[in-house]
Amino acid sequence: MRNLTVGRVITYAVLIVAAIAVIFPVYYVIAGSIMSPGQISSYPPDLFPHGLFTGNYKGATSTTAIGRQYLNSVLQTSVITLSQLITSVLAAYAFVFMKMWGRTVLFGLFLGTLMVPWESIVLPNYLTITGWSVGGERLTASYAGTMVALVLPFLANAFGVFLLRQSFLQFPTELRDAATIDGCGHWRFIRQILLPLNKPALMAVGLYVFLAAWNQFFWPLLIGDNASRRTLQIGISQLNDVEAADPGLILAGVTLSILPTLAIVIFGQRFIVRGLTAGAIR
Amino acid sequence: MLVPCLIVFALFIIWPLGKSVSLSLHGSDLFGRPDAFVGLQHYRDMLGSAEFRHILWVTLAFVLLTVIPGVLGGLAIVLLLEQHIKGIRVFRTAFALPFAFSVASASVIFATIYNPAIGLANGMLGRFGVDRVGWLTDPSWALISVAITTVWMSIGYNVLVLSAGIGAIPAEINEAATLDGAGGWRAARFITVPMLGPQLFFLIVISTIQSLQGFGQIKILTPEGGPEQSxxxxxxxxxxxxFANNASDFGAASAQAIVLLVILLACTAIQFGVLERRVHYK
Known part of the structure; x- marks a missing residue:
């Protein structure tokens, strides 16, 4: 074991202080969510809950539309994730294994779409989608239509294509040729050979897209126009306006909203790192 | 196989891009919807307006207040983690936790903490006898408070990227340094930081881009754009x-969106330009 020098003590001390500063909001959201209204607004502030107070969770699930919004978010996020996985696999496959005219130019176009910030095209998209009508009624007038409008612009994204292409490029061409000669068609090759061999990359894309979709804010803010059609993110941000006097209830809502993403970050970290740092390490 | 992606990109990225430009050349009717062609009028109005200069100034200040502390803080944490400490996995996971928080959940938690009357921030200050701070209501504090929230959200990502970068430094380099007697901070200063150059550069560009696109935290923490538009x-x-009540103007908003697009494209171009040179250098 290394000896404990002054330098090492300082290293640990600084790390622990930094860790507390970073973790504190995480601790506070959970601790505050189980504090009684009297305790959380006491002065001077009290940082440790006196036992488990469940009233905030009961309040958050019964007096607000959070339950319904949770379902909306699950639906929106699942559709976006599944659709991006499928469209990305197809496009990446075409870019790697199919010889076609203008492949490089098309791939450049795909990468180019990643450079367009959503904020600079959100207004025309809003005008387009809210302008569409189905059966004489505005698309976003119905619940189903609102859900469609929420996911439509995000059914495909070049990031997944880029990441999966990198992964597919590792696949030996000779093996692909051998499979073709043995009569293995595109679909069978994708399903039985390519996908099983690229599970880590698929996980990385899937988790990344899930996180991004679950956390979306700008677009869902514009699209869902009544409480039962909003996504969870918009729901909790509005708790902040409506229930400002009841911080415990707000924190209970936030705690519920971060459970899926917290689980992903804690248990899926190695996949996430792969997806996130794809652009950083070359 | 490229068709699904191409349809989504064409409908929701490429066409809206053209539409954004065209909207920016049109005026708006009473409801903010586009009407007559006005040419470059919106751009002329913007360039001549003190308010727009103020907006650009706030944007620049926000970028500086988030990117510098975020990247330096992440680097400091990663260098400390590198000093062969115990429990490195626990620390790493702890520092990655903020990454699980969406813009909405993080902002709502910080809004609770910043609450002027019952918030924790003022409560803790009160304990040490310091006067209350109008975190979100004082024009000189509001942007800083929003920036603190943003830095907290981004630090997890910065730690992940830099940790991955350190993992990619060849072991021989560190061994050679140890043999030459360069340990601890000397190694960090002369080997780790220079070797992290590409990751640091990537983080600076990516954080700048994200900061320029920051919206949720501003909308939630300071719903009207802050006290005195700060x-x-x-x-x-x-x-x-x-989307402002009574004064909706899609034309002028689109002109601003085009300015944002140009600024962000310039950032991306810088990133590619420098990365390109690095590749040639190798």
């Missing part, structure tokens, strides 16, 4: 110009 960044202004 948190009105370009993206917030696009939203506000397009």
């Amino acid at each position: 948190t009105k960044t370009l993206v917030y202004s696009i939203y506000h110009t397009a």
Whole structure:
């Protein structure tokens, strides 16, 4: 074991202080969510809950539309994730294994779409989608239509294509040729050979897209126009306006909203790192 | 196989891009919907307006207040983690936790903490006998408070990227340094930091881009763009110009969106330009 020098003590001390500063909001959201209204607004502030107070969770699930919004978010996020996985696999496959005219130019176009910030095209998209009508009624007038409008612009994204292409490029061409000669068609090759061999990359894309979709804010803010059609993110941000006097209830809502993403970050970290740092390490 | 992606990109990225430009050349009717062609009028108005200069200034200040502390903080944490400490996995996971928080959940938690009357921030200050701070209501504090929230959200990502970068430094380099007697901080200063150059550069560009696109935290923490418009960044202004009650103007908002696009494209171009040179250098 290394000896404990002054330098090492300082290293640990600084790390622990930094860790507390970073973790504190995480601790506070959970601790505050189980504090009684009297305790959380006491002065001077009290940082440790006196036992488990469940009233905030009961309040958050019964007096607000959070339950319904949770379902909306699950639906929106699942559709976006599944659709991006499928469209990305197809496009990446075409870019790697199919010889076609203008492949490089098309791939450049795909990468180019990643450079367009959503904020600079959100207004025309809003005008387009809210302008569409189905059966004489505005698309976003119905619940189903609102859900469609929420996911439509995000059914495909070049990031997944880029990441999966990198992964597919590792696949030996000779093996692909051998499979073709043995009569293995595109679909069978994708399903039985390519996908099983690229599970880590698929996980990385899937988790990344899930996180991004679950956390979306700008677009869902514009699209869902009544409480039962909003996504969870918009729901909790509005708790902040409506229930400002009841911080415990707000924190209970936030705690519920971060459970899926917290689980992903804690248990899926190695996949996430792969997806996130794809652009950083070359 | 490229068709699904191409349809989504064409409908929701490429066409809206053209539409954004065209909207920016049109005026708006009473409801903010586009009408007559006005040419470059919106751009002329912007360049001549003190308010727009203020918006650009706030945007720049926000970028500086988030990127510098975020990247330096992440680097400090990663260098400390590198000093062969015990429990490195626990620390790493702890520092990655903020990454699980969406813009909405993080902002709502910080809004609770910043609450002027019952918030924790003022409560703790009160304990040490310091006067209350109007975190979100004082024009000189609001942008800083929003920036603190943003730095907290981004630090997890920065730690992940830099940790991965350190993992990619060849072991021989560190061994050689140890043999030559360069340990601890000397190694960090002369080997780790220079070797992290590409990751640091990537983080600076990516954080700048994300900061320029920051919207949720501003909208939630300071709903009207802050006291005396002190948190009105370009993206917030696009939203506000397009969707403000009674004064909705999609034309002027689109002109701002084009300015945002140009700024972000310039950032991306810098990134590619420098990366390109690095590749040649190798």
